[in-house]
Amino acid sequence: DGGITQSPKYLFRKEGQNVTLSCEQNLNHDAMYWYRQDPGQGLRLIYYSQIVNDFQKGDIAEGYSVSREKKESFPLTVTSAQKNPTAFYLCASTEDRGLNIQYFGAGTRLSVL
Amino acid sequence: GIQVEQSPPDLILQEGANSTLRCNFSDSVNNLQWFHQNPWGQLINLFYIPSGTKQNGRLSATTVATERYSLLYISSSQTTDSGVYFCAVEPNNNAGNMLTFGGGTRLMVKP
Numbered sequence: 001d002g003g004i005t006q007s008p009k010y011l012f013r014k015e016g017q018n019v020t021l022s023c024e025q026n027l028n029h030d031a032m033y034w035y036r037q038d039p040g041q042g043l044r045l046i047y048y049s050q051i052v053n054d055f056q057k058g059d060i061a062e063g064y065s066v067s068r069e070k071k072e073s074f075p076l077t078v079t080s081a082q083k084n085p086t087a088f089y090l091c092a093s094t095e096d097r098g099l100n101i102q103y104f105g106a107g108t109r110l111s112v113l
Numbered sequence: 114g115i116q117v118e119q120s121p122p123d124l125i126l127q128e129g130a131n132s133t134l135r136c137n138f139s140d141s142v143n144n145l146q147w148f149h150q151n152p153w154g155q156l157i158n159l160f161y162i163p164s165g166t167k168q169n170g171r172l173s174a175t176t177v178a179t180e181r182y183s184l185l186y187i188s189s190s191q192t193t194d195s196g197v198y199f200c201a202v203e204p205n206n207n208a209g210n211m212l213t214f215g216g217g218t219r220l221m222v223k224p
Contacts (some may be wrong), residue, residue, distance in 0.1 A: 028152065031210060039156075042117075042199060042214040044211040049209065061115075088154055100144050100203055100210045 004104035005028070006091050011077065012113050013085055015058060021076045021108045023091035030075040031094040033102065036087045043090060049074055078110065088112050115140045117206045117215035125221045126190050126223075134185040134218045136200030139171035145176050145224070146212070147185050151196045190222045 004025045013019045017081050023032065031050045035043040045058030049068040063082025068074055078085045092102040116139040126132055136145070140194075144214055147159040160167050160174040162183065175184040187194055197219050201212040 009117065033211075035214075038218075043201075044214075045211055049210060053168045090156065092152075092156075094210065098162060100212065101158060101161045102201075102212060103158065104148075107154045109154075 004091060004093055004103060004105035006089075006108050008108060009106070011108055011110045012074045013110060014113050016080045018077055018079050019068055019083060019085075019110070021078070021091075021110070023076065024075045024079040025074075025093045025105075026072060027093060027095065029065070029093035029095055029103075030071070032068070032102075033094075034058075034064075034066065034074070034076045035092065037090060038087050038106075045091075046076065051113065072080055114178050115142070115202060115213050117200060117202055117213055117217035119198075119200055121218060122129065122216065123219045123221075128190060128192060128222055128224050130190050130222075131186070131188045132190060133199050134187070134220075134221070136183040136185070136202075136215055138183075138200075138202050138221075141181070141205045142178065142202040143222050144212070145178075145183055146201045148199045148201065149175055149181070149194075150199065150217070156181050156199070160165055187220075192222045192224055195220055195222050 007022045034046040046067040049055035065077045091105045092108040092109045118137045147155045160211045164178045171188045173186045197217040200215045
């Protein structure tokens with residue numbers, strides 16, 4: 001089945017540790033996005049990529065890094081510089097950049113030990 | 114940047130009731146979408162509706178772009194409608210295809 005797969009569902013980070021969240025899509029979408037959602041809040045854009053080997057910062061990129069080496073994959077690394085990483089992270093992709101209708105993965109819940 | 118405000122923030126309904134959710138935005142947009150987030154966190158796209166009216170079963174949406182608001186109507190609500198409803202917009206001057214989300218309306222439908 002086509003879709004967006006995020007892994008893991010739950011992730012725990014120790015102090016000073018970098019962790020990487022996976023996002024894979026088999027929809028042949030060009031554009032991919034990472035959002036952060038805090039409890040009771042809306043989604044905020046961390047990074048996005050409109051094409052392979054290119055990505056742009058969103059509204060809250062500090063403390064995060066991404067790569068886009070393959071069309072299907074857009075991993076997000078939460079670095080030790082991100083002092084408040086506990087949140088729900090959602091990955092999305094877009095079928096048509098003109099319409100920009102976004103489809104979402106099931107999310108990863110990150111907590112700090 | 115563009116501001117997106119949703120109201121009400123919280124809504125409790127009895128099963129079978131109707132409701133209207135509102136999304137106001139501060140600038141002209143070329144893209145407006147409504148999403149439903151279920152209690153497990155999954156977001157589903159309900160409507161792509163930069164202008165006009167659309168219907169899908171018990172749900173319908175209307176966007177009046179010139180007055181900068183959109184409405185989502187839920188009729189004959191069911192317990193499975195519970196969750197959070199988000200409005201997201203893309204401003205006309207946005208070169209990066211970025212969506213800005215509102216804070217959401219949290220809906221609980223009681224049996």
